[in-house]
Amino acid sequence: APWRDTGGQALGATADLLGLNGPDAATTAMGNFQATPGYQWQLGQGLRAVDAGAAASGMLRSGATLKAEQTFGSGLADQTFQQYYNNLAGISGQGLTAATGGASTAQTGANLAQGAGNTQGSIYGNLSTGLGNTANQLFSNPAVKSWLTSGSGGGTTAAPAFDPNLYGYG
Numbered sequence: 001a002p003w004r005d006t007g008g009q010a011l012g013a014t015a016d017l018l019g020l021n022g023p024d025a026a027t028t029a030m031g032n033f034q035a036t037p038g039y040q041w042q043l044g045q046g047l048r049a050v051d052a053g054a055a056a057s058g059m060l061r062s063g064a065t066l067k068a069e070q071t072f073g074s075g076l077a078d079q080t081f082q083q084y085y086n087n088l089a090g091i092s093g094q095g096l097t098a099a100t101g102g103a104s105t106a107q108t109g110a111n112l113a114q115g116a117g118n119t120q121g122s123i124y125g126n127l128s129t130g131l132g133n134t135a136n137q138l139f140s141n142p143a144v145k146s147w148l149t150s151g152s153g154g155g156t157t158a159a160p161a162f163d164p165n166l167y168g169y170g
Contacts, residue, residue, distance in 0.1 A: 010091035017085060039080050046072045141166075 015021050016029035033039065050072055054065035138144055143166055 007092050007094050007097075010088045014085065014088045014092060017088070033081060033084050034077075036084065039076070039084075042076055042080065043073060046076055 012021075013029060013032070016025040017033065019026040047069055050065065050068045051060060054060045054062065054068070059065055139148075
């Protein structure tokens with residue numbers, strides 16, 4: 001669940017960055033990107049390097065220095081934005097994989113439960129068929145028929161003696 005949830009958040013952030021959820025969401029998403037520690041650190045280090053180079057040549061506050069800072073910032077944003085976007089897409093993909101795995105696990109569980117139910121039903125069906133066949137054989141046996149019908153005279157009749165030869169045991 002945590003992978004699936006995080007993947008969903010990353011997918012939402014990706015859609016926001018692309019402007020799919022409107023301009024306000026895109027502006028917020030871009031602000032979130034620019035506030036990341038990696039972006040802030042790289043921006044600060046790059047601007048210090050540009051300023052140090054300009055100061056060494058005595059052009060710290062010149063138009064050329066401002067242009068160099070702007071060029072650096074744009075290049076960094078392009079490079080870092082692509083990396084940020086790819087990271088979000090990767091996390092979103094992990095969420096998709098987790099969701100797919102969860103669905104697959106649920107389907108496997110359902111298949112196992114269905115198989116167990118089918119097996120149990122088959123066992124009960126086979127048991128019922130066996131008992132029915134046994135009852136048919138018993139009531140089709142001439143000795144049992146005779147014994148059952150011999151009591152119809154109203155009195156009690158003792159069961160006939162067991163004949164092992166009749167059943168193949170003798």
